[in-house]
Amino acid sequence: MNTELIVFLVLSLVAIVTAIVMLLHRNPVYSALFLVLNFIAVAVFYLLLGAPFIAMAQITVYAGAIMVLFLFVIMLLGAERLPDAKVLRLQRPLAYGLAIVLAAETIYLLFTKAGSNLVVTTPDASLNTMESLREIAMELFNRFLLPFEVTSILLLVAMIGAIVLSKREKGEPK
Amino acid sequence: MVPIEYYIILSVILFSIGVAGVVFRRNPLVIFMSIELMLNAANLAFVAFSSVLKSFEGQIFVFFVIAVAAAEVAVGLALIVEIFKSKRTIDVDQLNSMKE
Numbered sequence: 001m002n003t004e005l006i007v008f009l010v011l012s013l014v015a016i017v018t019a020i021v022m023l024l025h026r027n028p029v030y031s032a033l034f035l036v037l038n039f040i041a042v043a044v045f046y047l048l049l050g051a052p053f054i055a056m057a058q059i060t061v062y063a064g065a066i067m068v069l070f071l072f073v074i075m076l077l078g079a080e081r082l083p084d085a086k087v088l089r090l091q092r093p094l095a096y097g098l099a100i101v102l103a104a105e106t107i108y109l110l111f112t113k114a115g116s117n118l119v120v121t122t123p124d125a126s127l128n129t130m131e132s133l134r135e136i137a138m139e140l141f142n143r144f145l146l147p148f149e150v151t152s153i154l155l156l157v158a159m160i161g162a163i164v165l166s167k168r169e170k171g172e173p174k
Numbered sequence: 175m176v177p178i179e180y181y182i183i184l185s186v187i188l189f190s191i192g193v194a195g196v197v198f199r200r201n202p203l204v205i206f207m208s209i210e211l212m213l214n215a216a217n218l219a220f221v222a223f224s225s226v227l228k229s230f231e232g233q234i235f236v237f238f239v240i241a242v243a244a245a246e247v248a249v250g251l252a253l254i255v256e257i258f259k260s261k262r263t264i265d266v267d268q269l270n271s272m273k274e
Binding site: 004005008012015016019020022023028031032035038039042045046048049050051053054057058061062065066069070073074076077091092094095096098099100102103106107110111132135136139140144147151154155157158159161162165166 | 176179180181182183184186187188189190191192193194195197198199201203204206207208210211214217218221222224225230231233234236237238240241242243244245246247248249251252253254255256258264
């Protein structure tokens with residue numbers, strides 16, 4: 001057992017437990033907060049994998065912006081006080097069964113069909129410096145320039161869409 | 175030294191939890207959160223492979239996925255707020271017609 005493996009196991013326990021609590025908690029506010037915790041655990045995984053830029057983007061965009069938006073909407077709608085709907089009798093066990101089957105099948109295929117001996121080694125010190133950021137930026141603004149620009153248009157369209165959707169029609173009562 | 179399989183197994187488990195959430199939760203906000211969880215699981219696999227293969231392309235894909243997720247959440251939450259305004263409920267069972 002080396003330290004990296006121990007860190008990995010502890011963090012994966014955190015990630016899985018927070019995901020399950022997110023899934024099962026009745027109150028959506030707590031679900032959102034546990035999801036934030038899950039995102040932060042995943043961000044630490046990115047650091048372990050030598051991707052500091054993605055880790056920071058994860059924290060600012062996911063844990064920061066997206067989840068704050070979620071919390072705002074939950075509180076705006078008062079969704080934490082909505083009464084529980086009746087759950088179909090078979091829905092819950094069926095959902096667990098399907099999810100477990102999916103996970104088992106994927107893991108089975110992974111071990112039988114894709115036998116590999118790739119190992120994630122501790123990232124070089126060079127990966128956690130400005131050098132790797134520079135590499136990512138060069139890739140992003142040379143080979144992936146067009147997708148990058150398309151992403152900006154996508155964000156613009158989403159922004160306009162959100163504004164149009166939540167705008168009141170003229171003459172509509174408040 | 176963590177085998178790549180561990181990362182992929184973790185990613186599969188997180189993805190499956192997200193699938194279960196989409197199937198059995200009734201609150202569309204929690205369903206949305208489960209979708210975010212699934213996107214995150216896929217991102218984790220991307221970054222793990224990018225780290226093993228020593229290439230940055232996986233990380234750049236993750237960057238795009240994060241941008242798309244942000245756009246999706248903005249529009250999706252606006253839709254949910256709008257549905258709540260017109261129907262006074264957001265239970266997915268009640269949302270069975272496109273008209274009011």
